[in-house]
Each structure stands twice: as structure tokens, then as C-alpha cells.
Amino acid sequence: MEFEYNENQEMIAQMVRDFAEKEIRPNMKQWDDEEHFPVDVMKKMGELGLLGIFIPEEYGGSGFGYFEYATALMELGKVCGGIGLSVAAHNSLCTGHIYYHGSDAQKRKYLPKLASGEWIGAWGLTEANTGSDAMRMQCTAVKDGNDWVINGSKNWITHGLSGDVAVVLIRTGDLLDSSGITAFIIEKGTPGFSAIKIKDKLGVRASETAELIFDNVRIPEENVIGEVGMGFKQAMQILDGGRISIAALSCGIARGAFEASVKYAKEREQFGQPIAHFQAIGFKLADMATEVKAAELLTFQAADLKNKKKPLTKQGAFAKYFASEVAVKCGNEAVQIMGGYGYTKEYPAEKFLRDSKLMTIGEGTSEIQKLVISREILK
Ligand code: COS
Secondary structure, three states: OOOOOOHHHHHHHHHHHHHHHHHHOOOHHHHHHHOOOOHHHHHHHHHOOOOOOOOOHHHOOOOOOHHHHHHHHHHHHHHOHHHHHHHHHHHHHHHHHHHHHOOHHHHHHHHHHHHHOOOOEEEEOOEOOEOOOHHHOOOEEEEEOOEEEEEEEEEEEEOOOOOOEEEEEEEOOOOOOOOOEEEEEEEOOOOOEEEEEOOOOOOOOOOOEEEEEEEEEEEEHHHEEOOOOOHHHHHHHHHHHHHHHHHHHHHHHHHHHHHHHHHHHHHOEEOOEEHHHOHHHHHHHHHHHHHHHHHHHHHHHHHHHHHOOOOOHHHHHHHHHHHHHHHHHHHHHHHHHHHHHHOOOOOOHHHHHHHHHHHOOOOOOHHHHHHHHHHHHHO
């Protein structure tokens, strides 16, 4: 594994930095205040190739690997965790599920639209009563002739309202049977399929979150991804890869909080000198710098395994668990270093802290990552 950025990573990092400074930073406070998901900005990121980063060019993607993908999310995280989350969910979950498990016909139909940003993707596993305990889901699909009829709901779904297509995991067998869940592709506008926006989130407020409702939604057999009954295992594999993206986004948030803290500590004077000169602050910065670097290394190690198509359940969980906790810690320390100013929206620290907290919850809580890691160690 190389420790330096490759040429593509350098290029992507610069491109995302330029884009974020021009299109995201000037507007992000308003999006955060108003809980506005900027669909137009997603479309522009599609034009830049950021919505199909690891999708091969033959399906309209950028044809890069996970180093480049992680790099893009790290850069977005430094500026806005909400926009970063939308890019992560679109790439890893919806687009990734169709790419890794879909038929060639499904890939040809959906991936070019998703990779270009013409369509925005959503992915639904969680329900109101089944978060960590994903297998206990209640939403059902019943076979009727050549169709499946879906009833139930999904909760906490990124792009549930604005998404043009959703990959949704639905029960087709017995409760608690790991072979009783199937993945379906459902397009916006399908009769009986609706969504309600979830409001008043603490952070990642520029990313849209919604509840999906299925009321006798009729889906043709051709929209089943892979084999009937393989959905849960597909979802677990998708989450293994998805956790790299949340780890990368967490690294970006952590580094953003760290860099803002360094800048503030050099400028802010107390007792006749910059507060950076006080060991209490210098040691905080040293801890942040060390932990951000460690989180980045774990994330790139997981990305390396993904690029090599090797098992990454444990390393993905290592990276996601560690990096998300580091992001919260760095957000918290940034507020502390900035004191009263850090507690206001005039300064960036409080948004880093609010955005970071979702990283320890979404795509598997820190507790689930520890469960996954301990099972891997003990098996
Ligand atoms: N890759 C492939 N298959 C996997 C897998 C993985 N990473 N993890 C589990 N599986 C398989 C198991 O091998 C098992 O197969 P068999 O039944 O054929 O033996 C099956 O899936 C069920 O696994 P397990 O028995 O471990 O299921 P549990 O109900 O105990 O749940 C956890 C496992 C807790 C790890 C899972 O439910 C989970 O990840 N929960 C969190 C969900 C989550 O992250 N939600 C956030 C979504 S926000 S986008």
C-alpha cells in the first residue's frame, strides 16, 4: 500500500476542493438552516463524475477505485458533512448495490443515469422498529403472477423523497430467515410508492432523509436484484463497502475540525499570546492530528482491500468505528478550543460536531461495528 496520493487522487482532491469552495461553502449555512437538499448541486457533481466514482466507464462511471472515492469524500467532509453523506449514500448504497449485484440489463438501464447524476439514488434497509436488528424487518413482498406486491415502510432513507430510483430490501420469506429477504429496484412514480421528509435533524441537514411508504406497490420480477432470498447477504456486503465511505467522510469532518482549530488557535490571543502556545491547546491539537492520521490510514487500508476484492468486513468496521469516533472527538475539541465563538454558528466548529454525530450512527452504529469486529476476531 502506498502512503502518498496517486496522480488520480491528487487530481480528484483538487477538483473537489475547487468545487466545494465555489458551490458548497458559500451556501452551506443556508442549506443547514433550512434543511435544504440541493439537487442542482448533486447534478453538477454528477457532471464532474463524482456520482459514479468506482463505476466502470462502460456503465457511464468514472472508472476509479476506492482510493479516489475515499479521497473525494474526505475533501467533501472537510467542508460539508451533509453533502458528503449524500454523495456517499448515492455511490456506495444505491449505485453500488446495482453494480455489484445487479444483472447486466439492470446495470445498463440504471448505472449510466445514476453515474451522470441524471437520477439520484436511494437505498432502504432500515425500518422504524428495525435499525441495528436489520434482519427483523417487517416490510413484505408477496408474489402475484409475474409481479411482487410490496407493503410496509422504510425509515431514515437518504434521498427518499428526491431519489429517482431506490434499491429496497424487503422480506419475501419467514421472519428472521437470513434467506428470506430480497432486494428490489423501485422507481419513483410507481403507484402506491410515496415518501415523507424527516425534519429537525441535529446534523447533516443538507442531506435529505425520508420515510418510504409502500401501499400495494406492484413490481415486476425483472426488478429483483440477483436471486430471491439473497438480499440480506447482498446488503451486508454493500454495508462492508459503504462503511469505507462513512469512514472517509468522518476523516474529512475530523480534519476540517482540526484545521479550523489550528487556524483559530494561532489567531486567538489570551494572556498576551496566541492560545496555540499554551500546552493545554497544543496537546489537544497533537491528539487530533495523530488520531485523524490514524483514521485516514485505517480508511485507506480498508479501501486497499476493496480495490483488491479481498474480504474487508473487519477492516471496514475498524475504519468506520475509529474514524467516526475521531470525528466526534475532533468536532467536540474544536468547539472547546474556540470557546464561546465555537458555540455559535458564526464559526465552523459546531457544524462539524453536529455532522460528525451521525457518522457513529448511520450505516451501523459504533456498537454494531464493535459487534462485527468482535465476531470476526472470535470466529
Ligand atoms: N457479508 C456477507 N454475508 C454476511 C455478512 C457480511 N459482511 N454479515 C453477515 N452475513 C451473513 C451471515 O453469514 C449469515 O448467513 P447465514 O444465515 O447463511 O449463516 C447472515 O448474513 C445473517 O448474519 P448474522 O447471523 O450475523 O445476522 P444478525 O441478525 O446477527 O445481524 C448484524 C448481523 C448485526 C451485523 C447486521 O444485522 C447489521 O449489520 N446490522 C446493522 C445494520 C446497519 O448497518 N444498518 C444501517 C443502515 S443505514 S444505511
